[in-house]
Amino acid sequence: MIEKGDLFQIKRDIETCIGEKVQLKANKGRKKTFIREGVLENTYSSIFIxxxxxxxxxxxxxSYSYTDILTKAVELVVCKDNKRIQVS
Incomplete structure (x- = not known):
């Protein structure tokens, strides 16, 4: 069951990484995954860009929702100060 506190914690974790380089892995269905590096540009009440x-x-x-991270449809790894931090 998805709890509001879990989503709030994920949102807070992501908000601290705005402007950071990230590696994003998204499940596109049928055993296809999308792995790209980009920059976390912004966060909003229910999505991040x-x-x-x-x-x-x-x-x-x-854009992706915080629920995508909670349900493991999207994995976000932040590359900060040459360290890799997984957001989950």
């Missing part, structure tokens, strides 16, 4: 840049210098912003 990650900005990705590709080899063509195009910027793409993707």
């Amino acid at each position: 990650v900005k990705f840049e590709n080899e063509y210098e195009a910027t793409r912003r993707v």
Whole structure:
């Protein structure tokens, strides 16, 4: 069961990492995963935004919910001061 306190803690953890480089691993279904590095751009009441840049210098912003992290559909690893911190 998802508890409001768990979501609040995940949101607080992510808010402290705004502007940091992150590695995001998302489950896209049918045994496909999406692994990219980007920058945690912003947080809102129910979602957070990650900005990705590709080899063509195009910027793409993707939003995920805090529930995605709680249900393990998305894994977020923060690369801070050459250390890797997993948010969960």
